[in-house]
Amino acid sequence: MSDEKVLDEWKSMLAQQNIELLYEHISHLQPYDLAEIIKNLEYDDQMQCMSLIPLPLGAEILEYLDPELQYKILARTDDQRAASLLNKMSSDAVVDMLLAVHPHQANKLMDFLPDDYRKKISTLMTFPPDTAGSLATVNYIGSRITWTVDQTLHHVRKVGHEAEIVSYVYVIGAHGELVGVVSLKEIILAPPGTKLADIVTDDVISVPVDMDQQEVASILSNYDLVAIPVVTRENRMIGIITVDDLIDVIHEEATEDFQKMGGSQPLMEPYFKNSVWGLFKKRIGWLLILFIAEAYTGTILRHYEDTLSEQIALSFFIPLLIGTGGNTGSQTVTTLVRALAVGEVRFKDIYKVIGKEVSTGVLLGVSMGVIALLRAALLGVDLHIGAVVAITALFIVIWASMVAAILPMILHKLRVDPAVVSGPFITTLVDGTGLIIYFTMAKLLLHL
Amino acid sequence: MSDEKVLDEWKSMLAQQNIELLYEHISHLQPYDLAEIIKNLEYDDQMQCMSLIPLPLGAEILEYLDPELQYKILARTDDQRAASLLNKMSSDAVVDMLLAVHPHQANKLMDFLPDDYRKKISTLMTFPPDTAGSLATVNYIGSRITWTVDQTLHHVRKVGHEAEIVSYVYVIGAHGELVGVVSLKEIILAPPGTKLADIVTDDVISVPVDMDQQEVASILSNYDLVAIPVVTRENRMIGIITVDDLIDVIHEEATEDFQKMGGSQPLMEPYFKNSVWGLFKKRIGWLLILFIAEAYTGTILRHYEDTLSEQIALSFFIPLLIGTGGNTGSQTVTTLVRALAVGEVRFKDIYKVIGKEVSTGVLLGVSMGVIALLRAALLGVDLHIGAVVAITALFIVIWASMVAAILPMILHKLRVDPAVVSGPFITTLVDGTGLIIYFTMAKLLLHL
Numbered sequence: 001m002s003d004e005k006v007l008d009e010w011k012s013m014l015a016q017q018n019i020e021l022l023y024e025h026i027s028h029l030q031p032y033d034l035a036e037i038i039k040n041l042e043y044d045d046q047m048q049c050m051s052l053i054p055l056p057l058g059a060e061i062l063e064y065l066d067p068e069l070q071y072k073i074l075a076r077t078d079d080q081r082a083a084s085l086l087n088k089m090s091s092d093a094v095v096d097m098l099l100a101v102h103p104h105q106a107n108k109l110m111d112f113l114p115d116d117y118r119k120k121i122s123t124l125m126t127f128p129p130d131t132a133g134s135l136a137t138v139n140y141i142g143s144r145i146t147w148t149v150d151q152t153l154h155h156v157r158k159v160g161h162e163a164e165i166v167s168y169v170y171v172i173g174a175h176g177e178l179v180g181v182v183s184l185k186e187i188i189l190a191p192p193g194t195k196l197a198d199i200v201t202d203d204v205i206s207v208p209v210d211m212d213q214q215e216v217a218s219i220l221s222n223y224d225l226v227a228i229p230v231v232t233r234e235n236r237m238i239g240i241i242t243v244d245d246l247i248d249v250i251h252e253e254a255t256e257d258f259q260k261m262g263g264s265q266p267l268m269e270p271y272f273k274n275s276v277w278g279l280f281k282k283r284i285g286w287l288l289i290l291f292i293a294e295a296y297t298g299t300i301l302r303h304y305e306d307t308l309s310e311q312i313a314l315s316f317f318i319p320l321l322i323g324t325g326g327n328t329g330s331q332t333v334t335t336l337v338r339a340l341a342v343g344e345v346r347f348k349d350i351y352k353v354i355g356k357e358v359s360t361g362v363l364l365g366v367s368m369g370v371i372a373l374l375r376a377a378l379l380g381v382d383l384h385i386g387a388v389v390a391i392t393a394l395f396i397v398i399w400a401s402m403v404a405a406i407l408p409m410i411l412h413k414l415r416v417d418p419a420v421v422s423g424p425f426i427t428t429l430v431d432g433t434g435l436i437i438y439f440t441m442a443k444l445l446l447h448l
Numbered sequence: 449m450s451d452e453k454v455l456d457e458w459k460s461m462l463a464q465q466n467i468e469l470l471y472e473h474i475s476h477l478q479p480y481d482l483a484e485i486i487k488n489l490e491y492d493d494q495m496q497c498m499s500l501i502p503l504p505l506g507a508e509i510l511e512y513l514d515p516e517l518q519y520k521i522l523a524r525t526d527d528q529r530a531a532s533l534l535n536k537m538s539s540d541a542v543v544d545m546l547l548a549v550h551p552h553q554a555n556k557l558m559d560f561l562p563d564d565y566r567k568k569i570s571t572l573m574t575f576p577p578d579t580a581g582s583l584a585t586v587n588y589i590g591s592r593i594t595w596t597v598d599q600t601l602h603h604v605r606k607v608g609h610e611a612e613i614v615s616y617v618y619v620i621g622a623h624g625e626l627v628g629v630v631s632l633k634e635i636i637l638a639p640p641g642t643k644l645a646d647i648v649t650d651d652v653i654s655v656p657v658d659m660d661q662q663e664v665a666s667i668l669s670n671y672d673l674v675a676i677p678v679v680t681r682e683n684r685m686i687g688i689i690t691v692d693d694l695i696d697v698i699h700e701e702a703t704e705d706f707q708k709m710g711g712s713q714p715l716m717e718p719y720f721k722n723s724v725w726g727l728f729k730k731r732i733g734w735l736l737i738l739f740i741a742e743a744y745t746g747t748i749l750r751h752y753e754d755t756l757s758e759q760i761a762l763s764f765f766i767p768l769l770i771g772t773g774g775n776t777g778s779q780t781v782t783t784l785v786r787a788l789a790v791g792e793v794r795f796k797d798i799y800k801v802i803g804k805e806v807s808t809g810v811l812l813g814v815s816m817g818v819i820a821l822l823r824a825a826l827l828g829v830d831l832h833i834g835a836v837v838a839i840t841a842l843f844i845v846i847w848a849s850m851v852a853a854i855l856p857m858i859l860h861k862l863r864v865d866p867a868v869v870s871g872p873f874i875t876t877l878v879d880g881t882g883l884i885i886y887f888t889m890a891k892l893l894l895h896l
Binding site: 189356 | 458476577633653669670702706725728731738757763764771778779815819872880
């Protein structure tokens with residue numbers, strides 16, 4: 001059934017106040033599906049649906065909604081229910097919401113939290129965005145090294161309802177430090193009476209609070225974990241990051257790199273959340289920089305004005321030659337920027353990369369040179385000009401490959417995001433230098 | 449400690465045959481780290497390390513290696529140990545390896561598997577690459593609806609060692625059909641004696657064997673699952689796909705889209721696994737198509753040869769104007785291709801998208817027009833030519849935004865991957881049409 005049909009059905013159930021049927025639907029849908037429906041209802045209908053949904057499910061659904069909508073719903077829910085919902089939401093979602101709303105509104109909501117939980121939330125709110133700390137949730141299961149597996153299972157049964165994930169139990173020391181980790185699998189498979197100390201893994205893979213979220217994502221995916229603990233510099237346990245949040249990070253970072261490669265600043269919100277003015281601001285910066293950089297092609301061309309006047313046919317091939325250079329550069333640069341982002345290529349490989357790209361460039365250049373010669377013959381221009389075009393194509397392609405291979409590597413080394421060398425950037429860079437190659441060849445071979 | 453230092457240390461331990469120290473290191477490292485070290489050793493050292501590693505860990509490490517290396521190691525391991533390793537590897541890894549090696553080699557390895565497991569593996573091997581079936585592993589925990597939670601836990605303890613993930617127990621019917629799912633969390637939290645039937649979720653989220661892997665990844669990430677069951681059209685359970693495999697899929701698909709957007713066919717292997725000839729073959733196709741498409745700019749310019757001869761200064765702005773068009777087009781197209789890929793934008797939004805992009809294009813066009821006028825003044829060309837350049841910049845930017853907004857939407861509707869409209873593609877398309885706009889303006893305003 002299409003999304004629209006489902007939505008129409010819900011709207012009609014709400015209009016007819018068919019509460020029984022609504023309950024029936026609610027009980028058969030997943031939290032994600034219910035959230036998708038609620039997102040698309042009118043505000044009053046949203047409120048009514050949320051009021052029909054039982055508590056733990058309501059908190060799960062809230063977590064799928066935007067912080068603004070979460071707040072709007074909580075603000076109009078009666079205090080007691082709002083407090084329950086808030087306390088059942090996972091702490092990372094609560095933090096995101098509190099940071100998104102006005103401090104005054106955040107304070108009002110924080111009054112719903114018990115003292116010690118409010119303190120934890122306040123701490124989580126201090127971590128800068130895009131760091132491990134900002135993604136952490138405190139809803140993990142902790143244990144003591146002295147416990148047996150039976151004691152631990154008893155504890156899991158007691159607090160498991162509130163945990164975001166029960167796959168791991170973290171062993172915490174007397175001063176809040178992370179001592180080790182035991183998977184629930186190991187606990188279940190161990191004979192009753194086994195001490196945690198006998199099955200704990202003490203070389204825990206953890207990340208510091210200030211680690212960049214992209215790095216956290218790659219650690220989690222390298223080690224095939226479903227959650228990773230976050231600790232302070234002193235190894236004090238802050239919380240855990242679960243795999244679903246890191247999948248969102250992987251999507252986000254890929255989207256940002258994508259937009260950068262298109263020569264624009266990354267949009268921080270989904271497409272339709274950006275206004276025309278917002279899109280303009282993200283794009284005009286690079287467009288202007290590239291325009292100014294490209295403007296030197298005018299200077300180059302004016303420098304060769306006499307050559308051009310003498311052989312106007314030379315101008316026919318300008319877009320073709322610089323375009324080919326730009327295309328080759330784009331191919332190389334996108335491949336390398338991505339390879340650097342996922343860690344397939346490192347700076348120490350720079351000579352290997354240049355060797356590979358220039359060799360490929362020679363093969364591509366020779367092919368394009370031959371085709372360029374054919375194209376010149378087809379346009380019926382002087383054979384000498386054809387030769388100039390062909391040789392220029394060869395050199396431009398090799399040149400573009402080389403520049404596009406070196407630049408991202410160097411930026412990566414300088415800890416600048418290599419995605420700054422976007423397709424448009426490399427195209428612009430190769431345009432001017434390509435013209436110089438072209439006219440130098442023309443002067444040499446045509447004796448102008 | 450850097451990777452190289454670690455590797456040097458291992459090489460020296462191996463050279464000195466310091467077995468005790470090797471054991472010590474092995475016991476303190478994660479499977480992923482051991483695999484990274486083994487990957488970079490010589491073949492003989494690889495074999496020695498693998499022989500020192502205890503069995504279940506050995507199988508885990510193998511799973512991190514390439515299928516070719518997995519086979520090379522298994523082929524030189526004695527039959528009994530090779531059989532144990534193979535049987536402890538997860539079935540999706542076994543399938544990948546068997547499909548990567550020669551059928552003759554695959555058959556030899558399959559003899560190491562017990563009959564019923566071999567049959568399952570043979571079935572898994574029939575699913576086409578990039579489908580849900582090709583990613584499925586049969587190492588999941590099944591149960592019967594009549595069991596109590598105690599019986600189920602007893603079963604988990606018995607078979608859990610071989611399961612890839614114990615987070616979910618799948619309830620299977622008499623004919624192998626998927627009846628429901630219970631999370632291990634629910635099993636643990638339920639009072640002893642509870643029947644599975646009372647806590648089972650029967651609206652299971654599952655995927656058909658032939659679903660595209662990218663779609664599976666987005667379902668898993670929408671519903672925040674750590675594993676998803678794969679079923680036949682008749683709802684027979686084939687296996688499960690775990691989140692770590694789907695994270696790899698998300699990375700792969702983003703890399704492919706990235707490379708496509710750079711105007712090249714996606715590389716199927718990590719960067720350094722591609723030979724120069726391989727890179728050439730992936731790139732020459734689009735380069736040629738774009739060259740041939742770009743060649744019509746020559747025809748357009750020759751058509752305006754007289755105009756150009758009369759006003760050679762017009763040629764100074766050709767790269768600048770078509771470059772700006774290409775840059776604007778790249779910005780729009782990369783944003784939209786990604787938004788379509790992650791599902792933020794759908795075909796039904798086409799008018800909204802065009803409206804948004806053209807409005808943004810007008811803002812950008814006006815800005816670029818003003819700057820172009822300044823640039824022309826700076827180059828000291830005729831003010832009339834300056835006006836032509838400015839107006840052309842305005843129109844080219846709007847035109848490029850519109851083309852770059854419409855094309856990916858239509859391709860998406862036609863079920864062609866919108867990433868075909870790469871940056872280089874849109875640049876090429878806008879180059880020729882931009883020239884027509886330019887010379888039409890010139891003829892109109894300069895009365896040539």
